[in-house]
Amino acid sequence: MNRFTPVKLLPLILSTLLLTSCSGPDSSGGVEFSKTENAFPYGDCRGSGYQTHSTEETGCGCFVSQNANLETSYYIMPHANLIGANLNNAHLDGSAISAAKLDGASLIKASFVKSNLAGSDLSSANLTEADLSNALLAGSQLIKTTLISADLSWANLQNSDLSNALANDATLINANLLDADISWTNLSGANLTGAKTQGVTAVNTIYSTSTLCPNGLSWPTSGNDCPF
Helix, strand or coil: CCCCCCHHHHHHHHHHHCCCCCCCECCCCCCECCCHHHECCECCCCCCCCCCCCCCCCCEEEEECCCCCCCCEEEECCCCECCCCECCCCECCCCECCCCECCCCECCCCECCCCECCCCECCCCECCCCECCCCECCCCECCCCECCCCECCCCECCCCECCCCECCCCECCCCECCCCECCCCECCCCECCCCECCCCECCCCECCCCCECCCCCECCCCCCCCCC
16 A cells, blocks of 8 residues: 555545644643633634633534544634534534534534524535524525525525525525525425515526415415515
8 A cells, every 4th residue: 555645635634634623722822721621602712722711602612523533523613614524413503603614514403593604605515404593694605505404494694695505395484585596496395484585596496386485375376476
């Protein structure tokens, strides 16, 4: 076996090493804090190298994945690099994870209720049956994202790009889709009752007879207001 790492594997290895981890030096003295000292949701939102011993929920901190090696952990914070992370079944309600890199992440049945994911990249992530109700997703990238049976009720998706997403049977009740892009998005069986869709871009959006439009009528019933 060649003892040298093939060049084509280097990008994958580097991407893994750069994931936002749960320990790091303090900018002042190089002190390394344990995962429990900075545990989610009480961690410092500046990163794992800081420790404020907060008793208030910040929405940030170290989260240990229950889906892989017990040492696999991620630091939840704004701008976190969580590309390809395995956070299936994770309970991250109220997380402060805006502008994060979550593209390609596995987030099946994860819970992000009332979380701030504004401006995050969730392209090609798997959010099957995830709970994103009341989440802030304004300006986020959800291109080719799997949202099958996901709960996005009351979520703010204004100016988000959901093009080519799979949102079959998703719940989008009272969701804010103002100026969002749902072109080529599969909304078969989705519930958009009460959703705000003014200014939405909907080129070749896919609906089915079980899709409920914003005015409560099913597609393609006469008088429905599903955007197209």
